[in-house]
Amino acid sequence: MEVVEGLEKHFGVNSMEKLMVKTLSSEGDHLSVFMGPQQSVINLRTFSNGLVSIIIDYLREGEEEPLLTTLDGKALEMALGKLGKDIKSVTLPPIKRGTPFDVYFPLSDGRLVEYDVDKLIYDERSPFQRVQIMHSKTFGNMLVLDGLPNLAESDLVYTESIMCRGTEDYKDKEILILGGGDGALLNELRQENPKQIIMVEIDEMVMKICKEHLRSACGDTLDSYTGKNYQIIVGDCIKYIEKCVFQGKKFDYVISDLTDIPISETPQGEMWEFIKKVIRMSFSVLNDTGKFLTHGTGISCTNQLAMFEGVVGELEIPLSFTCTHAFVPSFLEDWVFYQIQRKTA
Amino acid sequence: MEVVEGLEKHFGVNSMEKLMVKTLSSEGDHLSVFMGPQQSVINLRTFSNGLVSIIIDYLREGEEEPLLTTLDGKALEMALGKLGKDIKSVTLPPIKRGTPFDVYFPLSDGRLVEYDVDKLIYDERSPFQRVQIMHSKTFGNMLVLDGLPNLAESDLVYTESIMCRGTEDYKDKEILILGGGDGALLNELRQENPKQIIMVEIDEMVMKICKEHLRSACGDTLDSYTGKNYQIIVGDCIKYIEKCVFQGKKFDYVISDLTDIPISETPQGEMWEFIKKVIRMSFSVLNDTGKFLTHGTGISCTNQLAMFEGVVGELEIPLSFTCTHAFVPSFLEDWVFYQIQRKTA
Known part of the structure; x- marks a missing residue:
């Protein structure tokens, strides 16, 4: 409830339309789906173990202002924090999909890392593999083979x-x-x-x-x-x-x-x-x-x-x-x- | 359509219940929400720019098998790739929420990184800040102040x-x-x-x-x-x-x-x-x-x-x-x- 109010406060009252509510299990697993500004889809979910998760999914093109910044997320967390001392919360940076070139590469143990790739310099398929050169602000040009960083100028x-x-x-x-x-x-x-x-x-x-x-x-x-x-x-x-x-x-x-x-x-x-x-x-x-x-x-x-x-x-x-x-x-x-x-x- | 079939093939036919379908805008922005196995919630969305996104959200506790591995995601991508040569797809590693301690820390420019933190050694609030010591497999013990990595044994x-x-x-x-x-x-x-x-x-x-x-x-x-x-x-x-x-x-x-x-x-x-x-x-x-x-x-x-x-x-x-x-x-x-x-x- 308070989460919805917090989101409405951020996005503006009447800016959120409730699309559905569903009880997923009898142990306290509930799902609400809202449509917010800019055709954003907001999944608000409570889990049986007490976790409350919010996913805000929207299309952001070019240099458009983000719908919710990390600072906004922190502000929402602060507001929720007032509900109880034991509430822990985390706001993650936006997860980008549909980017013109990959910015996420998995590490050897499958962890997710966002690279500061700002340019795709080369992208072709050889008879053996996909060969890409990407430019990273930190590492310089990087050779990426079949989606895996191979060697960069920093290495x-x-x-x-x-x-x-x-x-x-x-x-x-x-x-x-x-x-x-x-x-x-x-x-x-x-x-x-x-x-x-x-x-x-x-x-x-x-x-x-x-x-x-x-x-x-x-x-x-x-x-x-x-x-x-x-x-x-x-x-x-x-x-x-x-x-x-x-x-x-x-x-x-x-x-x-x-x-x-x-x-x-x-x-x-x-x-x-x-x-x-x-x-x-x-x-x-x-x-x-x-x-x-x-x-x-x-x-x-x-x-x-x-x-x-x-x-x-x-x-x-x-x-x-x-x-x-x-x-x-x-x-x-x-x-x-x-x-x-x-x-x- | 093909995406739904692909998911059904993975999860088993009749394993997915359609919870809702909604047209979000007249420019081709559609949302379908399904419930899959283990009370997973699956948002399948098409955007006006041609992007199709799938979010699979579920609770995984302890050492439970993941519902969808990165390899499964790759298999689904391969199946979808057959639909047309120009289809590009990316499967991201799972984004973890509600973890007992933070594993994601933002870099100075806001990028997302998952650290290989395997132990929270210390977590207290001093009169000045939140003081944590976390153990990273790569960096050894890390001093984390107010959620930001400060110095590790590797540094x-x-x-x-x-x-x-x-x-x-x-x-x-x-x-x-x-x-x-x-x-x-x-x-x-x-x-x-x-x-x-x-x-x-x-x-x-x-x-x-x-x-x-x-x-x-x-x-x-x-x-x-x-x-x-x-x-x-x-x-x-x-x-x-x-x-x-x-x-x-x-x-x-x-x-x-x-x-x-x-x-x-x-x-x-x-x-x-x-x-x-x-x-x-x-x-x-x-x-x-x-x-x-x-x-x-x-x-x-x-x-x-x-x-x-x-x-x-x-x-x-x-x-x-x-x-x-x-x-x-x-x-x-x-x-x-x-x-x-x-x-x-």
Whole structure:
């Protein structure tokens, strides 16, 4: 009752038309639906556990004034707070739908985050995935693949973490990068005086776009597919490794910058099989002391990380691993990175 | 129509009862309200601009299975996608309400973020504010004041940024900290061999709680209110500065770790007057070459930052400023820090 009065006070008396009232269960679950100003639909609901929820849903276009600001919400909360000391209330910022481009991206554990994306720079489908470049006020240009933030201009720490900059010595080493189409990893590794780096990326569109819009991450690395000490191969990395096995080519490092650890109930299914295959095959082209470096997922996904570690432990080749983690700005999470090598007897 | 069929397919035929249908405007704005399983209320709405929105609202307690997972939402989207190539759709993660403690905090520009808070450790009202300690899986313990994240165990960079570690030389200097009740700033400054640090914090509850739950940030600094080269005064910092003016006491640095720049239309009102007063009075106890260091707000709040810079430029004392910024993990934003000093002739 008081909630309705509060809303009427805000929107103006007679501005709300009651569309329906319904008792949903005998335990105190009631629903009222109103139409307010600007064809807003207001669901007012009481739940059996004492919760009262209000959803105000309306169309706001362009620079129109909001119907209810967070401050209005706070004022309504204050008014309701007077009803009793024990009333707790929360006003959430508006949840935007139908925006011209996505502003919400889920974190690895499914949490909701609104990014300060102010521009969609590129949006196409390659034969492999949806490729987008978005501009975030905080993170600069962001590469978004199939709706998931992949790498932003703010994320040098991601690249330095996956390659263990400062701990691994790449001088005169042979390195194979799996994926890495944004070019950042190759760009940083080039500066470490390795003997040779081969990068195998399947999606040429990603490289084409990052060359243009993620230049602060990839530098001039993607301008040419061959350089003094590197070569970029457009193709399937598994097929490339098979070729290396056939030719007897070996590497000191394989760095896999492919897909994240899948979020699943068990370490089974297509994606997990792919991950196992990648690790198994990588060790078939790694020197005895060679290292496989890769990224995991967000640190709060403890189950997924444990599954990955289980998978590594159960491969035919006895492997041991270490892990590190770093907060990657545009991921808004602490991200886990793995360093895997053959167990020494 | 197809949307209803899709939902019925998911929830089971005959599982949805139509509660009402209403045409809200003649331009194609329609509302249907259904009751689905578990007393869920489903608002299905079409808007004049072609947007179709679905809100599914239900009570989920404890470890109950969700009624609709994000994957289900994706499946529904796929089914709808078959209706036409140009259909774009988004499924948002569930918006949680009535949670035992807040998990959503707004960023400086009002964006919504869901934190991975898994425990409310402390929640009391001091005479000055609501003081909470929450545990985040990513950021560790977080001090939350009046519902806004203040400092977390992950945020050494905040402290190092406000004090300009590495750029300012505090050796043998006299420093005044305004606020800073979490103790982190004092703790870091103590390590820089200053002559003396005075910290004036009004809210003893904050210090008491941080001493216990934010120990990785404040170390042993708050265990005693006096130490070799520091003193903590519980009180109003303005009154303390007045006392210093009266006694002729001067400082080399005043570091203000008080409130954020207010979010407002114009640089007026109580909070802005307070900020002006703090700066003006700080310069009355600063040496001629003394510096006033403080924090601003999120980098995307360009209006607020410009207002602050305007305020600094318009004070009676001619002042110049520089600014830096750093990504503060638990703020999930690039934060701006100011260094202000007297203009040299």
